[in-house]
Amino acid sequence: MREPIDPPGLDFHRVSAKLIPLRFITLGIGALVVILIGSLPLVLRTLGSWQKFPGALAWALAIAALLAMGWRLALIPRQVRAIGYAERDDDLLIRRGLFFQRVMVVPYGRMQYVDVSVGPLERAFGLASVKMHTASASTNAALEGLPTDEAARLREQLSARGEAKLAGL
Amino acid sequence: MTLSPPAPAGFQTDAAEQWHRVHPVSPLVRGWVAVVGVMVLFGRNSFEDMLRSASSGRDYGQQGPPVWLILTVVAAAVVVFGVAFFLSWYFTRYQVTDDQVRINSGFLFRQQRQARIDRVQAIDVVQPLLARIFGLAELKFEVADAGRSAMKLSFLKMDEAKRLRAAILARASGLAVDPTLTGTVAEAPEREILALSPGRIVGATLLSGITVAALVLIIVLGCTVLWLRSWAALAGLIPMILGLAAAYWKSFSADFNFRIALSPDGVRLHYGLLETRAQTIPPGRVQAVGITTNPLWRLVGWYRVRVNVAGYGTDRRDRGGRTVLLPVGTAAEVLTVLGLVLPDPGVGKPGEIFSAGFAGSGDGSGFIHSPRRARLIDPFAWRRNAYRSTETALLCRRGVFFRSLEVVPHERTQSLSLFQGPLMRRLGLVDFELHSTAGPVTPVVHHMDVHEARRLFTEQSARAARARRIGRPDRWMSLTHPAYGGTAAGSNPVATSCPKNGTAQDTEVQHER
Structure with missing residues (x-):
């Protein structure tokens, strides 16, 4: 997979594939925190302690956090291979x-x-x-x-x- | 340890156990702020009491502390400061040997610093106002650590500082020291190249960003007064007005009396109104040169020249003043100054090419600019984003309102990179970045065609490798390169023209090599 900006006639050494699980772990911990924070309003609302929070927004926040982190995680294998x-x-x-x-x-x-x-x-x-x-x-x-x-x-x-x-x- | 009297003529390097002390007044010159601070702190109470009793006209001597207490405090302060100053002076010693500079200082926390002379990147002789009154100067020299720390000798007699500077620079530039002369060095004579008139500095200050801020402030003032229908609103803006005045003053006083001179040990800059500074940049220490201008300055055709020197770093103190090679100059003056720091432009008609770099647009003078499709993400500047390489340096041009040209000698290239974001990828564009040492100049060519940028990347890394291998001989003394217009020696350098008769043949297409 040669990208247009790579100088021609060069074979790049790739780094170890073990970096993929390593990055999954390090980014996964961060992602978990972000998702927890993002879904906090939803949880509080469902438990009834934050009734005034708009429901749509709570769902949107949780889904956005989930999607963003999922996207980041999904990119890792390709990023490592790049x-x-x-x-x-x-x-x-x-x-x-x-x-x-x-x-x-x-x-x-x-x-x-x-x-x-x-x-x-x-x-x-x-x-x-x-x-x-x-x-x-x-x-x-x-x-x-x-x-x-x-x-x-x-x-x-x-x-x-x-x-x-x-x-x- | 022996303390020798100052050498009568020339400069003698020190033997291993020979040390000198700085001037006895220097702790006071350095610490006067602390003295004044303590005096204010202790003096204010009694002074206020005195005022109060004077205004009320009674209760004399009842509320304030007794006179003997005041006198005791003053005497104690004198003793404490005196002892501290004496110890600070007594424990600060320096020596300059044939290849090292050593400075020991501190009484409780001792510090011993030494630097190899051949690693010195630049030397400043600084005279704060109080030091000027005493005829003293601070010697400050930089090693290549991106401006994190400098070795300082404060304060020396002016003559002594100049002698030390000459000695250090003579060795830093690798001057062969005659062993029979036991390290005597004569001070290098200076030749003035360029001096900026006070009117120019005032003009440049008035046309700077400060004025834009002032105009905004005036508009805000006007609106506020109209809206509130009361002049009282102006009171709230007094701090801002004071701030603007201070900015004007600082800008003016820092660059006042700016002179560029050339001495065999480097380019020397003199400037300052209250605090004067003489900066020396030895040959070959300039890592990159940047020429910039702003929309207001373009009306009168003025430019500013900055340099990257490994020892200066970004230098955020003094608003980056030390990295400025020319605070404001016409195109001709800029070319003169470029001739000092890039003695060999590596191309015929450099005047024309460099002018096209900092003022021109399009593909004249062999510049290669962004392709037409780049206008989608860079509608104004795409014809300005360009590069051109000469035998000795790479010129990177960019910006349309705030124009800039960055010049990096090939052998000073640190590393290169190509960068491409998703939008640029769609358009087949690439940014070319050239890394220089920390400083105000960050060379980059925006939005080049992919193939063009890739070729530049490959060629430039080859050029840099070749330039490193060859290594430029020190051509500093043969400075008057005729190609720039041969203005360096002129007594009237302002009236410089850029003649069309280059010495070398102009290479219109620069990628033949």
């Missing part, structure tokens, strides 16, 4: 996004440092996140859901190449 990265000779390419797509190229010679972080949930799934920092604050080059050994390999690779390219400002 994340990709490719190592070239001089730079690293990262792509992400489904509706709002972004392709970013980060030169090895411009990387200041590389972060590898593992949260408790990520550890349970055997995943890690890699974040590359340049001197620019707008370089938001982060890769989630890499298998731990792939993250370690990428980190070593990036620092070795950064050194070879004489990283500077």
Whole structure:
């Protein structure tokens, strides 16, 4: 599935499919909270403690929360599959996004440092996140859901190449 | 530890155990606000009592505290401040060795800072009003941490500050230090390039957004008076009027007497009415340049030039004043200033091309703009959204009411990205973003054709990689690039024309490489 903004002639590595259940869990918790809050007027009204609240609005709120969260959750598999990265000779390419797509190229010679972080949930799934920092604050080059050994390999690779390219400002 | 007397001529770098102290008056210059605050706090009560008893004409000395108490408090304050100031002065020491600057300060909470001289991004010599009275100056130098912290030396004698600046800059620029001279550096001479008249600053202030706010305020005032039929309504707006006056004053006094000079160790900016500042941006430290204008300034053809320097960051204090390279200038002046920070435009007829960048529209001078279908989401600016690349830099143009041109040298490119939202996807458009260090200039080309943007993306990353590999030799001294019009040395830089005779052949189609 090549998107129109992807540079031609490149095969992106995809991140681990285990990121899908991981994101389901993290987003699911948030979604549950939103849905609970959204359906609060409906529950209170049905229980009779908030009779004055208009019934249609209460239903609308609950359904809107449910739909929005359902939509977000339904998008996760495709969003995860849209994340990709490719190592070239001089730079690293990262792509992400489904509706709002972004392709970013980060030169090895411009990387200041590389972060590898593992949260408790990520550890349970055997995943890690890699974040590359340049001197620019707008370089938001982060890769989630890499298998731990792939993250370690990428980190070593990036620092070795950064050194070879004489990283500077 | 030995405290050496100031070197008579030139500058000697310090040995490892040689330290200097700042000027003894500096704690007072720094802390006078605290002194005044305490004086007001303690003084107000007794002063009010005095007034009250004076106005009532009786009860002399009955309500206020006795004189001896006041005197004791004053004496205690003097002692406390004196001791604090003495300790602060005594424990602040600095040294400049051949490759490090070290500053130790603090009595209870000690701080030791050191910075590698070759990492210094820019140096300011700041003189607040009180320091000017004493002939002192603060030396402030930035390393590349996006403006989060700066190393400060406050305060030094003006001469000493200038000598230190020269020494640090000479090493920062990688000047070969003759080992036989044991690190003596002469101060680099300055050559004035451009000075803004007070009239220009007043004009620019009057035509700024403050005036728009003032006009809105006047309309609101008029309506309120008409509606309430009472002048009393005006009283409520007094704070706003004061605020506007303060904004005018600040804008005027900050940019007053703005001068740009060139010295071998960098571009030097002088400005300020009460607090004066001399800013030095060493060669090759400019990461990106942005030229902007607003609808009012366009009536008179004025522009503002800002730069990204890694040490300045976004600098939200002082309303971003330090990132301004030229607060207001004509097109010719803008080109002169561009010649200072981009000595090699990498194209023939740069005057024409850069003018097309900050003033022009359409596809003249080799600019490639958004396709016609972009007018659906960008009805006014689609012919302004454009880019053009030269041998050495990428020019990004955008905005139709608030016009701007961003120039990034290829070797300063940090990273690139393409962005596409759902609507742009339907129309086959893409935003091209170029990431520079933190600062006021954020280069972006909006709504390019997909294929065009993808090609720009590929080519630009290749160009940036090549520029990084080659690395530009330090051409700072050979500044007078004839292509800009050769105005840098002129004594009358305002009357600059942009001659059509470029030195290099103009590349009309820029994607042949």
